[in-house]
Amino acid sequence: MEIDWLSFTPIPSLLGGMILGVAAALYVLLHGRILGISGIISGLLHPKLTDSAWRLSLVLGLVSAPFLAALFFGLIPVVEIDSSWLAIVIAGLLVGFGAQYGSGCTSGHGICGLSRLSPRSLVATLAFMCSGFVMVFVIRHLMGG
Amino acid sequence: MKHSFGLLSQYAIGVLFGWGLIISGMSNPQKILGFLDLAGNWDPSLAFVMIGAVLVGLAGFYVVSKKSQAFFGGALHIPTRRDITKPLLIGSLIFGAGWGIAGFCPGPALVALGAGHLKAFVFVAAMLAGMEICERFFVGHRSKPSL
Numbered sequence: 001m002e003i004d005w006l007s008f009t010p011i012p013s014l015l016g017g018m019i020l021g022v023a024a025a026l027y028v029l030l031h032g033r034i035l036g037i038s039g040i041i042s043g044l045l046h047p048k049l050t051d052s053a054w055r056l057s058l059v060l061g062l063v064s065a066p067f068l069a070a071l072f073f074g075l076i077p078v079v080e081i082d083s084s085w086l087a088i089v090i091a092g093l094l095v096g097f098g099a100q101y102g103s104g105c106t107s108g109h110g111i112c113g114l115s116r117l118s119p120r121s122l123v124a125t126l127a128f129m130c131s132g133f134v135m136v137f138v139i140r141h142l143m144g145g
Numbered sequence: 146m147k148h149s150f151g152l153l154s155q156y157a158i159g160v161l162f163g164w165g166l167i168i169s170g171m172s173n174p175q176k177i178l179g180f181l182d183l184a185g186n187w188d189p190s191l192a193f194v195m196i197g198a199v200l201v202g203l204a205g206f207y208v209v210s211k212k213s214q215a216f217f218g219g220a221l222h223i224p225t226r227r228d229i230t231k232p233l234l235i236g237s238l239i240f241g242a243g244w245g246i247a248g249f250c251p252g253p254a255l256v257a258l259g260a261g262h263l264k265a266f267v268f269v270a271a272m273l274a275g276m277e278i279c280e281r282f283f284v285g286h287r288s289k290p291s292l
Contacts, residue, residue, distance in 0.1 A: 004186035007179050009170050013190040016169020017197025023162040024198065025205020030154050032215025033222045035162065037251040042276045057152045061159015062252060063259035068160055069167050077167040079257045080175040081264045083247040092268040094243025095250060096275025101283060102236020106250040107162075109237070110195065115202025116223070123229050128241030129181075135245025136181040 024112050036108020037062070038099035098128070151217040163256045169194045172256040174248025181245050232284070243275075 027035040031054070043055050069075040083091065099105040102124055104113065109128075113121020163172075170176045170190055179188030215221055244250050249257070249268050257265035 001183055001187050002185075004179060004188045007176065007186070007188040007190070009176075009190050010193050013169045013171075013193040014197040016165045016167070016171065017194035018201050019165030019168060019197075020162060020194065021198040021201025021205065023158050023165055024202050025208070026154075026161070027158050028205060028209050028215075028221070028223070029212075030158075030216040031151070032217075032219055034224065035158070037162075037255070038276070041251060041255075041273070042280070045273060045277055045280065053152055054155045057155035058159040059255060061156040061161075062163045062255040063159075065160045065163020065256055066167060066172075066260035069164055075167060077256065077260050078170070078173045079260055079262050079265070080173055081247070081257070081262060082175065083264070085264070085267065087246050088249075088264050088268050089271045091243040091247035091249060092254075092271025093275040093278070094239050094246065095254075095268075096243075096272035096277075097279045098236045098238070098240025098243060098275075099251065099272075100236070100276040100279035101232050102238075102240055103233060104237075105240060105252075106244070107252050111198045111202055112206075114195070114199045116206040117203075118224070119227055120224075120229060120233055124233055124237040127234055127237035128244060131238045131241030132181045132245035133183055135242045136178055137184055139246065140178075140182055141184050 020107075020111055021115070024107070024115065028112070034108055034112045036104050036112060038096075038105035039103075039108055042096075042100055102127075147217060154217065162252065163259070165198075166253050166256050169197075172253045172260070174253070174257075177244070177248035177250075177253070181248075236279075 024035040027033060040055050040058055043051060066077045069077065104124060109121040109124040114125060166172045171194055176188060176190055180191035247268060251272060254265050254268045254272065258269050
C-alpha cells in the first residue's frame with residue numbers, strides 16, 4: 001500500500017462528511033427517520049399514497065444538488081466514470097439487490113447506523129467494506145482492470 | 146401547511162446531503178475506488194468522510210434519543226432490531242461487491258445522475274431493478290425491512 005497523496009483530500013472530505021452528518025441528524029430530528037438513501041428510493045417502487053411525496057422530495061433534492069451547487073457556489077462536481085456499460089449494469093443490480101436484502105447501504109448502515117451504535121449496521125458496514133476491498137483487488141490487480 | 150414545510154425540509158435535506166457528497170468528493174466513483182484499492186495507490190479520503198459524518202451523527206442521534214416525537218410530528222421510526230442475520234450479512238456483501246465494481250452507491254449515483262451522467266442514470270435504473278428482484282423473489286414475504 002502506498003498513499004495516493006495527490007488524490008487525498010483530508011480537509012474537504014472531513015468537511016463534506018460533517019455536512020453528511022448534519023443532514024442525517026437533521027433528518028432524524030425533523031422527520032424521525034433514518035436517512036438511508038436505498039430504503040427511501042426502494043419505497044418508491046411500490047408507492048403508497050401517504051409517503052411517496054416525501055420520498056420523492058428527498059430524491060429530487062439529491063438529484064438537483066449538483067445544479068444548485070453550481071448555481072450558488074460555482075462548484076462543478078467531479079464525476080469520473082471509467083466502468084463499461086456492462087459493468088455499470090451489473091454493479092447497479094448488485095448494489096440494488098444487496099441494499100434491499102441487507103436492509104441498507106452506505107448512508108443507512110454506514111453513516112446513520114454507526115452514529116447510533118447499531119450492532120447490525122456495524123456488521124453490515126464491515127461486510128460491504130470487505131467485499132468492496134476484495135472486488136477492487138480482483139478487478140485491478142488480478143484481472144489487471 | 147406543516148405538510149408543505151415537511152416536504153420542503155425533505156427536499157432541502159436531500160440537497161444538503163448531495164452537497165456533502167460533492168464537497169467530500171464521494172460523488173466521484175474514482176475516489177471511492179481509490180479508497181477500496183488497498184493494494185494500489187490508496188486514497189484514504191473516504192475514511193475522513195466517515196469520521197466527519199459519524200462524529201456529527203453521534204451527537205444528532207444522542208439528542209434524538211431524548212425525544213419521543215419528530216419535529217414535523219409523528220413517532221420516531223428508528224430501527225430497534227439487534228439480531229445479526231444471514232440476509233443482513235449476505236446482502237451487505239453483495240452490496241459491497243457492486244460498490245467495488247463501479248464505485249457507486251445509491252446517494253452518489255443520484256447526485257451523478259443529476260450532474261447529467263448517462264452512466265449514472267443507467268446505474269440507478271439497474272439498481273431499482275435489483276431492488277425489485279430482491280423484493281419480488283427473496284424478501285417479498287416479509288414486512289418492510291428495518292436497519
